[in-house]
Amino acid sequence: MKIIQVNENVSLRRDPDSGNEKIQAVVDDILATVRHDGDEALRAYTKKLDGAETDALFVTETERVEAYESLEDEAVEALQQAIANIRDFHERQRPQSWMTTKSDGTILGQQVTPLDAVGVYVPGGKAAYPSTILMDVIPAQVAHVGRIVMTSPPDETGRLHPAVVVAASELGVETILKAGGAQAIAALAYGTESVPAVDKIVGPGNDYVALAKRAVFGQVDIDMIAGPSEIVIIADDSARPDYVAADLLSQAEHEERATAIVVTPSKTLAKKVSAEVERQLEDLPRAAIARQALADYGAIYLTADLSEAVAVVNELAPEHVEVLCEQPFAYLGKIKHAGAIFLGENSAESVGDYFAGPNHVLPTNGTARFSSPLSVDDFLKKASIIHYSAEALAENHENIATLARLEGFEAHARAVDIRRKRGGPKS
Numbered sequence: 488m489k490i491i492q493v494n495e496n497v498s499l500r501r502d503p504d505s506g507n508e509k510i511q512a513v514v515d516d517i518l519a520t521v522r523h524d525g526d527e528a529l530r531a532y533t534k535k536l537d538g539a540e541t542d543a544l545f546v547t548e549t550e551r552v553e554a555y556e557s558l559e560d561e562a563v564e565a566l567q568q569a570i571a572n573i574r575d576f577h578e579r580q581r582p583q584s585w586m587t588t589k590s591d592g593t594i595l596g597q598q599v600t601p602l603d604a605v606g607v608y609v610p611g612g613k614a615a616y617p618s619t620i621l622m623d624v625i626p627a628q629v630a631h632v633g634r635i636v637m638t639s640p641p642d643e644t645g646r647l648h649p650a651v652v653v654a655a656s657e658l659g660v661e662t663i664l665k666a667g668g669a670q671a672i673a674a675l676a677y678g679t680e681s682v683p684a685v686d687k688i689v690g691p692g693n694d695y696v697a698l699a700k701r702a703v704f705g706q707v708d709i710d711m712i713a714g715p716s717e718i719v720i721i722a723d724d725s726a727r728p729d730y731v732a733a734d735l736l737s738q739a740e741h742e743e744r745a746t747a748i749v750v751t752p753s754k755t756l757a758k759k760v761s762a763e764v765e766r767q768l769e770d771l772p773r774a775a776i777a778r779q780a781l782a783d784y785g786a787i788y789l790t791a792d793l794s795e796a797v798a799v800v801n802e803l804a805p806e807h808v809e810v811l812c813e814q815p816f817a818y819l820g821k822i823k824h825a826g827a828i829f830l831g832e833n834s835a836e837s838v839g840d841y842f843a844g845p846n847h848v849l850p851t852n853g854t855a856r857f858s859s860p861l862s863v864d865d866f867l868k869k870a871s872i873i874h875y876s877a878e879a880l881a882e883n884h885e886n887i888a889t890l891a892r893l894e895g896f897e898a899h900a901r902a903v904d905i906r907r908k909r910g911g912p913k914s
């Protein structure tokens with residue numbers, strides 16, 4: 488791996504539009520066609536892009552049974568344990584409606600309501616992601632979303648990966664559409680004869696999915712545009728080079744555009760990590776992908792000290808940061824910008840990707856500066872509650888009318904004046 492003396496201009500931010508003009512044109516065409524031709528277009532794109540016939544657009548009961556038959560019991564049990572952990576974590580996020588009554592009888596509050604219908608996109612082109620189903624569906628269920636439509640691209644036989652079907656079934660997801668890419672996003676956003684439109688679409692995907700989500704935003708809400716995976720490891724001499732290397736490779740194997748970076752003041756550690764990465768690459772099944780990612784987006788940054796390392800991490804604002812230092816908890820609060828913070832040598836990112844409980848759908852591309860992990864909040868909306876008492880209106884009507892006239896809105900002013908002129912409001 489490249490070992491680079493730190494450069495203050497380090498950044499993970501990539502222009503999301505660069506080189507995407509051609510893909511955007513393809514996406515716009517697919518969105519318009521599915522909007523116009525519905526199911527017929529959905530089937531035609533699935534045939535063209537995924538090579539699959541989908542006479543039945545949704546996963547059938549027989550397919551569910553076959554999926555369970557082809558999965559090992561230990562895989563189902565691991566999914567069940569992960570579900571329990573992720574549900575437990577997200578249950579703690581549920582906000583409550585609230586109301587407060589003031590001494591003059593005014594009642595103010597906030598009503599929290601779940602979304603009626605949500606679409607969950609589960610990527611399935613190059614790899615199957617049952618873990619992402621758990622991360623997307625569980626917070627929606629905890630929020631009590633009314634209707635969940637899941638969608639994922641089928642393989643050439645017209646089926647979804649058995650682990651995807653089992654993960655969804657373990658969660659009780661009833662509607663599983665077999666469609667991927669921009670055509671799936673169009674079906675969820677606009678609706679077709681068989682796919683009911685939703686209010687919000689969540690879930691990561693490739694550029695076709697991301698650009699389609701961005702294009703339908705406004706018609707529906709979306710969670711975020713989640714880009715390629717990113718890991719940044721802040722490490723001192725106490726870190727084990729084999730652990731650091733393993734964790735870098737765990738994200739580099741995702742795809743050629745994944746980012747894997749170490750930030751350390753220790754030259755000795757840097758050299759050992761670089762050698763370890765080469766050693767561990769030797770028998771890694773996805774070594775070609777990981778090598779490419781490390782060549783293009785991997786680095787070991789050398790800093791003057793650990794405080795400079797923290798400053799670099801905050802500048803990068805990565806999706807994940809691991810703290811492999813002697814006192815990991817000393818860095819909490821100092822690391823301000825990261826999607827998820829993993830503390831200590833047993834907290835490999837894989838623990839969070841699959842099992843610990845927190846969500847693995849996280850802000851990427853430097854957006855951790857201003858956004859947060861997917862959570863129960865993403866599946867709720869809030870309405871304000873206002874009940875003004877007679878006493879409060881008597882006390883404040885002149886202020887309200889003055890502010891209205893300041894903006895030139897006479898009708899606003901009269902709407903409070905009228906309640907005073909008629910002898911004052913009833914209590």
Ligand SMILES: NC(=O)c1ccc[n+]([C@@H]2O[C@H](COP(=O)([O-])OP(=O)(O)OC[C@H]3O[C@@H](n4cnc5c(N)ncnc54)[C@H](O)[C@@H]3O)[C@@H](O)[C@H]2O)c1
Nearest residue numbers: 536610611612613614640667668691692693695713847848
């Ligand atoms: N951030 C996260 O939490 C997270 C989790 C899982 C996956 N991911 C990311 O999701 C992405 C998954 O990508 P993927 O490709 O494997 O699956 P995908 O399901 O996102 O995309 C597959 C679909 O892309 C469309 N497509 C492919 N080539 C096309 C073309 N030439 N024209 C039109 N449409 C085309 C097809 O419709 C196909 O069904 C990866 O980048 C992965 O890293 C992120």
Ligand SMILES: N[C@H](CO)Cc1c[nH]c[nH+]1
Nearest residue numbers: 616618619716717840847
């Ligand atoms: N690391 C990914 C998010 O960046 C999530 C994931 C899914 N499966 C394995 N990992």
Ligand SMILES: [Zn+2]
Nearest residue numbers: 716737738840
């Ligand atoms: Zn991962």
